[in-house]
Amino acid sequence: MQENEVITDRDNVLFEAGIKLGALYHQFTGSPVNLDTVDSLEKGIQESISVQPCVEKISVSINRDMISSKLNGKYGYCELEGRMLDVHITAIFKTAKVDVSLAFDTELDYPLMKIEKIY
Amino acid sequence: MQENEVITDRDNVLFEAGIKLGALYHQFTGSPVNLDTVDSLEKGIQESISVQPCVEKISVSINRDMISSKLNGKYGYCELEGRMLDVHITAIFKTAKVDVSLAFDTELDYPLMKIEKIY
Amino acid sequence: MQENEVITDRDNVLFEAGIKLGALYHQFTGSPVNLDTVDSLEKGIQESISVQPCVEKISVSINRDMISSKLNGKYGYCELEGRMLDVHITAIFKTAKVDVSLAFDTELDYPLMKIEKIY
Amino acid sequence: MQENEVITDRDNVLFEAGIKLGALYHQFTGSPVNLDTVDSLEKGIQESISVQPCVEKISVSINRDMISSKLNGKYGYCELEGRMLDVHITAIFKTAKVDVSLAFDTELDYPLMKIEKIY
Incomplete structure (x- = not known):
């Protein structure tokens, strides 16, 4: 039987970063x-999502x-x-850190x- | 057969005022x-809904x-x-004007x- | 000084009908x-809003x-x-009843x- | 200078899985x-999120x-x-596959x- 993979900080930080973008998009x-x-909508969204974990x-x-x-x-x-x-988030989970983004892709x-x- | 009622400005302004409160609540x-x-969430919500008709x-x-x-x-x-x-909106439609509110009712x-x- | 107008069932039913449409729109x-x-999204939305007052x-x-x-x-x-x-709602409040709709207006x-x- | 890490399928699938949960939560x-x-709300949500990538x-x-x-x-x-x-999602991205969940944690x-x- 194949072992389940160990879940790393890197795995968690990417999962958390995804959650933030999905939340922001569908909330606002x-x-x-x-x-x-x-201006006030930008600031309201930015500060709202800033309080979430990671x-x-x-x-x-x-x-x-x-x-x-x-x-x-x-x-x-x-x-x-x-x-x-156009959103840029830097997320951290313990030892791991990532940058993720949401931006309009004109080609796609x-x-x-x-x-x-x-x- | 009973005639359909004429729709007045007063009818329309109350309908519009309701739309705003329902929208605000379920958007944010x-x-x-x-x-x-x-502070920024309050301001973001207030300005967002302020741009809607009426x-x-x-x-x-x-x-x-x-x-x-x-x-x-x-x-x-x-x-x-x-x-x-706690939200207060004054809405206008042509000759009609109303104040509506959303507030927590502790009894209910x-x-x-x-x-x-x-x- | 002008008296504040008495609020009628008709006023309330139009206000309530507006709330429903605003809520539906910004929730879903x-x-x-x-x-x-x-099919399932339509049914989910329809039944969700159906439980609201009026x-x-x-x-x-x-x-x-x-x-x-x-x-x-x-x-x-x-x-x-x-x-x-394309949404049609019949709302009632005590003695008053209305039909309201949300539909795409191609001209506007x-x-x-x-x-x-x-x- | 430290090189930027290569982004793997595993990274992407976890990011995508997070997006789905954040989206579901804040949409519905x-x-x-x-x-x-x-019943119909459950089914509507489930089918709605099922159409998203991964x-x-x-x-x-x-x-x-x-x-x-x-x-x-x-x-x-x-x-x-x-x-x-209580949500369970299996997400895939090329060679990578994960299970993620949303569930109420009574302790937290x-x-x-x-x-x-x-x-």
Whole structure:
């Protein structure tokens, strides 16, 4: 019988980093936003996710150009979409540390979550 | 046969006010929060919902005491719950204007949405 | 001084109907979906919102054509968007009853919430 | 200077598995539910997350006892909370495969996400 693999700090930090990105995305996409309020939404999201376990550093930036192009003349706002988000998180778990990101991939036409660096 | 009722501005403003409270509640409850980040979450929520149609004024306040009592020693954060929210919205639709609120009702043990005033 | 208006059952039922639509929209948009799973998402949403106060009847239908056109070859799923939703709710509050809807308005290019009928 | 670590399939599968759990949790907690509708909510959640990349298998179970104990006599429903969820996901990424879970940890009083097995 094959042994179960030992779970390392590296395994855990990558798992935790994934949780943060999935949480951020599905908690906050759909939020109403326009160019006057994008600053406070960015800050609200960034600080909210920063309190979760294993988050050492987080930056959240929302693409203003995409908001502009979505603004409906009649209504003057749009919804936060995953493709508008540019997020960088540094996560730590005991001895392990990683950088992960969420950014719109124009080739794939998809808001891609990616492991950027394992320290 | 009974005629369908004419839909008035008053009808519409109450419908719109309800939409805002339902949206706010289900968009943002679940957000991670602690006492260091509650300010930016409040502001982010308030400004986000302010851009929606018919919102003339909105104030969002999150109960710090409830956050404190929920804080888990090990993790140092909790999730935003509906009962923590105190929200006041003034909505307008053409000639009609109303105040509505979301506040925790201790007797009902329920985060109650209510029409406060019809102008 | 002008008296505050008396709040009627009709006022309350419209407020409650709005809450339901706002809640549904912001709770469930963003959910991953494809043509194989759209049935269970529809049913899950419909039954979830049906348990809320004042909901007498609710039907939720998700536009399959919009899902098809969004499906990304590489990933095979998309996210539920507000524009995909067609929702009809009959709400009651004591003596008052209304029909409201959420449906994509092609002219406005906007997922419109509307009062359909006041009984 | 230390080289950046090579990113392995094992790293990616753990990252992906974390994303799924974070997404599920923050998409669906807050959904109205009672004992009559819990079946369709479970199925809706399970099928929704099943369409995301790298999900080989997923089971979602919602704790009926916790729902019962939360039911408010007056309102007859409650909201889906993280602690009610018991989720098992098997994720695959190329050569790598893992089992992860979300389950309420009574000792920590916390809905814990955990790596269960690395194949």
